[in-house]
Amino acid sequence: MLFPEHKFLCALSVSALCRQLEAASLHVFTAAPKTCRLKAVEAPALCPELSVWGVAMLRHMLQLQCNAQAITTIQQTGSKEKLITDSRQVRLATGLFPVISLLNHSCSPNTSVSFISTSATVRASQQIRKGQEILHCYGPHESRMGVAERHQKLKSQYFFDCNCSPCEREKQSSPKGPGREAFCCHACGALLQGGDVLSCGTASCTESVSRDHLVSRLQNLQQQVGMARKLLRNGKLEQAIQLLLRGQHDAESFLSAEHSMVGEIEDHLARAYAALGDWEKSAAHLQKSLRVVEACHGPFSIEMGHELFKLAQIFFNGFAIPEALNTIQKAEEVLLVHYGPWNDEVQELQKMKSCLLDLPSIPVGPNE
Ligand SMILES: [Zn+2]
Numbered sequence: 001m002l003f004p005e006h007k008f009l010c011a012l013s014v015s016a017l018c019r020q021l022e023a024a025s026l027h028v029f030t031a032a033p034k035t036c037r038l039k040a041v042e043a044p045a046l047c048p049e050l051s052v053w054g055v056a057m058l059r060h061m062l063q064l065q066c067n068a069q070a071i072t073t074i075q076q077t078g079s080k081e082k083l084i085t086d087s088r089q090v091r092l093a094t095g096l097f098p099v100i101s102l103l104n105h106s107c108s109p110n111t112s113v114s115f116i117s118t119s120a121t122v123r124a125s126q127q128i129r130k131g132q133e134i135l136h137c138y139g140p141h142e143s144r145m146g147v148a149e150r151h152q153k154l155k156s157q158y159f160f161d162c163n164c165s166p167c168e169r170e171k172q173s174s175p176k177g178p179g180r181e182a183f184c185c186h187a188c189g190a191l192l193q194g195g196d197v198l199s200c201g202t203a204s205c206t207e208s209v210s211r212d213h214l215v216s217r218l219q220n221l222q223q224q225v226g227m228a229r230k231l232l233r234n235g236k237l238e239q240a241i242q243l244l245l246r247g248q249h250d251a252e253s254f255l256s257a258e259h260s261m262v263g264e265i266e267d268h269l270a271r272a273y274a275a276l277g278d279w280e281k282s283a284a285h286l287q288k289s290l291r292v293v294e295a296c297h298g299p300f301s302i303e304m305g306h307e308l309f310k311l312a313q314i315f316f317n318g319f320a321i322p323e324a325l326n327t328i329q330k331a332e333e334v335l336l337v338h339y340g341p342w343n344d345e346v347q348e349l350q351k352m353k354s355c356l357l358d359l360p361s362i363p364v365g366p367n368e
Pocket residue numbers: 106107108150162163164165166167
C-alpha cells in the first residue's frame with residue numbers, strides 16, 4: 001500500500017513541477033505557447049497539454065519507489081595524512097535502469113551492482129549456472145537483517161512476500177548467525193535463550209537474567225562507544241582508547257563474541273592505534289573486528305572487502321610485508337567481485353602491491 005502522505009507529496013511535487021514548466025513556458029510542452037501563457041495569467045488551471053504531461057509524471061513518480069535504483073558511490077573518509085582511509089557507501093541519486101528493473105529480488109543475490117558515474121554494472125558474485133535466474137537484492141539483505149524485518153520492508157516498499165531460499169530456510173529453522181545480536185551468560189559464556197527472562201543454554205548452569213536489564217546494559221555501552229567516537233574525532237586518542245578498552249571488557253561479560261557491538265569496539269580501537277602509529281596493536285584489533293564482520297556478513301561480502309582493505313593499509317604502513325601482500329590479495333579478490341578493476345580501493349591495493357614488490361631487499365619471486 002502506498003501511504004496517503006507519500007501520494008500527497010508526489011502530487012504536490014508534480015503540480016509544482018508543472019507550474020515551473022508553465023512559468024518557463026517551455027515550447028516543447030505546448031503546440032501553441034501564446035494561448036497557453038495567456039490562460040495561465042487568467043486562470044489557475046494548467047493548459048491542457050501540460051495536464052497530460054502532469055498525469056504521466058505523477059504516474060511515473062508513484063511507480064518510482066518500486067522501480068527506481070539508488071545510485072551509490074563509495075566515499076573515502078579519513079585524510080591522507082592519517083594514513084588509513086575508511087569508506088562508506090553514500091546515496092547520490094535515484095535513477096531508472098530498464099534492464100536492472102527486470103531483475104527479481106533475493107535476500108542472498110548472486111550478483112552485485114555498482115556504479116561508475118551514472119553507468120550501472122551488474123557483476124556475478126557467485127557462479128551462475130546456465131539457465132539459473134540472475135537475482136539482485138532490493139536492499140534487505142540476509143546479512144544485515146533477520147527474516148521478519150526483511151519481509152516487512154519488502155512488503156511495504158515492493159508489495160510482495162519474499163520466498164527466496166534464505167527466507168524459506170530461516171522460516172523453517174533458526175535464523176542465520178544467531179550470535180550477531182545475542183547475549184551470553186555471565187558465568188559460562190554460552191548463549192542465553194528465552195523471551196523476557198533469558199536463561200543459560202548450558203545444562204549445568206543456572207544463570208538467568210531479565211532481557212530489559214541486558215538491553216539497558218547494551219544501551220549504556222552504545223553511549224560509551226559514541227563518546228569514544230567523539231573523542232577519536234577530536235584527536236583525544238588516549239582517552240578514547242581508555243574508554244574503548246573499558247567497553248571491550250564490559251562487552252565480553254554479556255555479549256556474544258560475534259555481536260556487532262564487539263566488532264564496532266574493535267574497529268574503533270584499531271583506528272585509534274593506527275592514528276597513534278601503533279600498527280601492531282591496530283592490526284590485532286582490526287583482525288578481531290574482521291572475524292565479527294565475517295560471521296555477520298560472510299567472507300565474500302562488500303563489508304568484508306572494505307575491512308580487508310583497511311587491514312592491508314595497516315600492514316602496509318607497519319612494513320609487515322608478507323601479511324600486507326597476503327591481505328592485499330584477499331581484499332582484491334573480494335572487492336573485484338563487487339566493483340571491478342576501476343574501483344579506487346582496488347587501484348590503491350594494486351599500488352601498494354607494486355610498491356612492496358619493488359622493494360629491493362624483499363626476496364619475492366616464483367621460487368620463493
Ligand atoms: Zn528473501
